[in-house]
Amino acid sequence: MASSPKLTLTSGHILSDPTPYRKLVGSFQYLAFTRLAIAYAVNRLSQFMHRPTDAHWQAANRILRYLAGTPTHGLFLSAKTPLSLHAFFDVDWAGDSHDYVSTNAYIVYLGSNPISWSAKKQNGVARSSTEAEYRSVANTASEIRWICNLLSELGIRQTAPPVIYCDNVGATFLCANPAFHSRMKYIVIDYHFIRGQVQNGLLRVAHVHTTDQLADALTKPLGRQRFLELRHKIGVTKAPPS
Incomplete structure (x- = not known):
């Protein structure tokens, strides 16, 4: 999610048909079960379900572009790790x-x-x-x-x-x-x-x-460098070729 300008209820113009926005964000909620890097963005967009605007729709499409560019990324669960x-x-x-x-x-x-x-x-x-x-x-x-x-x-x-x-x-x-x-x-x-x-x-x-x-990556929109740094640290990695 872009760090500025911040999305609000009054950002942009109200969509004439909010159904596509609600379906898209609803799908994101399921995807966030394995892609925790988008957790904040999905939570933020979910707050505008009752009154989505074109600015919110653009932000949702930004998530789509990010996902399209990282189809091989996900969580790597290691078997050899302490159970603490x-x-x-x-x-x-x-x-x-x-x-x-x-x-x-x-x-x-x-x-x-x-x-x-x-x-x-x-x-x-x-x-x-x-x-x-x-x-x-x-x-x-x-x-x-x-x-x-x-x-x-x-x-x-x-x-x-x-x-x-x-x-x-x-x-x-x-x-x-x-x-x-x-x-x-x-x-x-x-x-x-x-x-x-x-x-x-x-x-x-x-x-x-x-x-x-x-x-920190789950509480606010971050700049690209900080986001990529935290994404790697929290455990989201690129899967090796099969």
């Missing part, structure tokens, strides 16, 4: 200029293989970047807890607690700080959910530099 869980999550705080709701995303890895990812808007407006990040880490922790339960039922035990990598110092510190601050009461449920898992040794939250935050 770790995740990256990121937030584009107040990135939507229409309602200022943040977009959060996460990618969960089993060893080196991405097995679960999501890119979607939060339920409400966050008053600070730390609040937005903390909401996202709670969503990521919930997904990891579900995956841990699934692996346990399959007989796969985790030898070390899963790690969630966060590039926000405030959110990382809040996860490790046993003191509860009164100014954080509006995220009290997420706070105690994360703190309980960290204290019980079921989870660890670690800081990672912004340049190494892989989930």
